[in-house]
Amino acid sequence: MxxxxxxxxxxxxxxxxxxxxxxxxxxxDLDVQTKMSDTVFLDPVGADKKTIFVQIRNTSDKPELSVHDEIVAALGAKGYQVLQDPDAAHYILQANILQVGKAAPSAIEAAMQQGYGVSAVGGLVxxxxxxxxxxxxxxxxxxxxxxxxxxxxxxxxxxKDVYFSMITDLQLKERMRGKGKASVSSRHNLRQGNSGSTQVAYDEESEYKSYQTRIGSTANKVNLEFEEALPELKKGLITSISGLF
Incomplete structure (x- = not known):
């Protein structure tokens, strides 16, 4: 026995x-991958229209994380002038970092499939x-x-087989050529406690065409530490955003 x-x-x-x-x-070996939930095609423009306004937000639990300066530098290297006035820019780039940290591969995949605007991933591997x-x-x-x-x-x-991820929502606006106008309609249901909701609707004209997508970067390695993963996650995000232009 x-x-x-x-x-x-x-x-x-x-x-x-x-x-x-x-x-x-x-x-x-560290394996880093970055992908977009949806492809965005911007119209090619002349040098005089290569102007852009950049706004980067971070609503993750890593408020110290910043990629604004690196994105501005990457766009500048491609010949784009970053302006402080959104009304003067041909492009408006807005990004929000939703989640940074450990996450299961299945949760990362689900966040990418759900796409722009849906809650980011959570949970540990x-x-x-x-x-x-x-x-x-x-x-x-x-x-x-x-x-x-x-x-x-x-x-x-x-x-430990460790995955770290960075999930970012991205909105791009491209000024329409000539005298073209875009019609924008929006409907929202605002919660009022547990008893009801308020409906809000608005319609307006815009000079911009708008695009929305989500960018997900993952870093995977045995016993991976966040300090090692973060620079590569940032690099993937910066490369993906600048690659649109």
């Missing part, structure tokens, strides 16, 4: 160790583990299962 218990415990330990080792090897069968019956098997569980916990504590 005890021999069998030892064999099962050793097998469980090896399985846990193999799973942890596999994660450590396959995720040893669970540690990698391995499931195994030990058979049935006897205190020895129960003890072996306990030993295996401890081994798996130790292995999982030492090796």
């Amino acid at each position: 005890y021999k069998r218990m030892i064999v099962v415990a050793l097998a469980a330990t090896l399985l846990s160790g193999c799973a942890a080792t596999q994660v450590a090897i396959s995720k040893r 669970l540690g990698s583990g391995v499931a195994y069968a030990t058979g049935s019956g006897g205190r020895g098997i129960a003890a072996a299962g306990l030993i295996g569980a401890i081994a798996e916990t130790v292995a999982g504590a030492a090796v």
Whole structure:
């Protein structure tokens, strides 16, 4: 009985160790990916219209995070002049960083599929583990299962498959050429406690065509720390935004 218990415990330990080792090897290098929820095409313009107003907001729980200056520099390198007056600019770029931090891959994917304006991701990534069968019956098997569980916990504590993400909503406005005007209509339901709501509607004309999209950047590595992930997440966001122009 005890021999069998030892064999099962050793097998469980090896399985846990193999799973942890596999994660450590396959995720040893930092992998950063950035994508947009929807493609945006802006009309090409002459040099005299390469003017833009930039407004970057951050409503995540990392208020110290800033990418404004880097985005302005990236746009300047492409020949765009950043203006302080939105009424004088040909383009208006508005961005809001919604979420920065740990998130499960499934939550990141859901946030990108939902697209602009929907709540960003939340939650933590669970540690990698391995499931195994030990058979049935006897205190020895129960003890072996306990030993295996401890081994798996130790292995999982030492090796974590960590994802960090940055989710940003982006709105672009492009001034219409000639005397063209855009018609804008909006309807909103404003909550009034638990008893009802107020409906608000407005219609107006605009000189701008508007586009909305969401940008998601992810960084993945075994035992990844936020300090290592953040510069690469920022770089992905900056490259994606400047790539629109």
